[in-house]
Amino acid sequence: MNTYIQIEQISKSYQGARALREVRLEVQEGELFGLIGPDGAGKTSLIRILATLLLPDSGTARMGQKDVVRDYLQIRKRLGYMPGKFSLYQDLTVRENLELFATLFGTTIRENYGLIKDIYVQLEPFNKRLAGKLSGGMKQKLALCCALIHRPEVMLLDEPTTGVDPVSRKEFWQMLKGLQKEGITLLVSTPYMDEAKLCQRVALIQSGQILQTDSPEGITRQFPARLYAVNGKDNYQLLQDLRAYPYASSVFSFGEDIHYTDEREEDIALQLNEYLRAKGHTDHQVNPIVPSIEDCFMELMKQSD
Numbered sequence: 097m098n099t100y101i102q103i104e105q106i107s108k109s110y111q112g113a114r115a116l117r118e119v120r121l122e123v124q125e126g127e128l129f130g131l132i133g134p135d136g137a138g139k140t141s142l143i144r145i146l147a148t149l150l151l152p153d154s155g156t157a158r159m160g161q162k163d164v165v166r167d168y169l170q171i172r173k174r175l176g177y178m179p180g181k182f183s184l185y186q187d188l189t190v191r192e193n194l195e196l197f198a199t200l201f202g203t204t205i206r207e208n209y210g211l212i213k214d215i216y217v218q219l220e221p222f223n224k225r226l227a228g229k230l231s232g233g234m235k236q237k238l239a240l241c242c243a244l245i246h247r248p249e250v251m252l253l254d255e256p257t258t259g260v261d262p263v264s265r266k267e268f269w270q271m272l273k274g275l276q277k278e279g280i281t282l283l284v285s286t287p288y289m290d291e292a293k294l295c296q297r298v299a300l301i302q303s304g305q306i307l308q309t310d311s312p313e314g315i316t317r318q319f320p321a322r323l324y325a326v327n328g329k330d331n332y333q334l335l336q337d338l339r340a341y342p343y344a345s346s347v348f349s350f351g352e353d354i355h356y357t358d359e360r361e362e363d364i365a366l367q368l369n370e371y372l373r374a375k376g377h378t379d380h381q382v383n384p385i386v387p388s389i390e391d392c393f394m395e396l397m398k399q400s401d
């Protein structure tokens with residue numbers, strides 16, 4: 097498989113504040129690749145550089161063998177870009193938005209209808225509705241259709257599912273899988289760690305740095321310790337006691353559980369149980385669990401600190 101996106105040592109600062117630090121990344125042709133990280137991690141900056149809308153301070157990036165600075169006009173013709181903020185004309189109808197985007201790219205809706213058909217049929221009943229009056233999920237579908245109307249080789253999607261309800265999020269990812277089958281290379285950013293498993297490969301990004309790049313399974317497989325979920329009646333007190341345990345390596349709240357790793361390599365569930373009993377807990381549970389991408393993220397953040 098050929099490399100489609102090649103990023104070498106890209107750095108970017110805003111008024112001295114570093115948003116990207118020597119980022120290296122490769123995305124293969126036809127890949128569904130996730131850029132996963134919290135708010136402010138640098139996802140939008142990186143995507144805007146690839147979309148030829150922002151200049152890097154240093155480093156190079158190539159898309160389909162073209163340089164994002166030197167060959168920006170050629171790249172724009174081959175690129176579909178869905179920005180994080182709503183990108184459509186709110187006071188034009190669904191149909192008018194699509195027609196406008198098609199005209200801007202010198203094409204027609206009919207010419208590339210096959211590519212957008214599955215998504216567009218869901219929008220068709222709202223053809224005459226103003227884009228500004230659509231629901232969040234429908235807006236995302238229209239933005240996707242508009243970004244696809246010129247049949248791009250590559251799609252850059254910046255947090256397309258942020259603020260979208262869980263059902264629409266699921267549907268949206270299915271659409272992205274469909275586009276991947278059409279041979280389109282997709283780079284999708286998201287702050288939702290649970291979406292990592294829907295990608296072929298992901299890069300975890302934090303404070304402008306790539307912490308790790310691998311398949312979602314590859315990342316969880318490399319988790320460096322045994323992980324335990326601890327819970328009980330008084331999770332606040334459990335958290336304090338676990339943090340005070342001399343062998344504790346990492347301790348953090350995770351939904352209704354506390355996730356715990358220990359400095360010792362062996363299975364320590366029994367020792368931990370005894371320690372917590374000695375601290376006065378009677379109803380707690382300690383269970384070994386398989387790490388999630390979020391656990392890996394927390395661990396990598398700890399290491400990079």
Ligand SMILES: Nc1ncnc2c1ncn2[C@@H]1O[C@H](COP(=O)(O)OP(=O)(O)OP(=O)(O)O)[C@@H](O)[C@H]1O
Pocket residue numbers: 110111113114115133134135136137138139140141142255
């Ligand atoms: N135009 C700007 N001026 C100053 N600082 C900026 C600007 N754009 C981004 N930043 C800062 O750069 C860092 C990276 O921001 P960026 O938007 O790339 O991250 P992100 O991962 O997309 O997060 P978000 O989802 O919050 O946009 C943040 O600290 C942000 O505050």
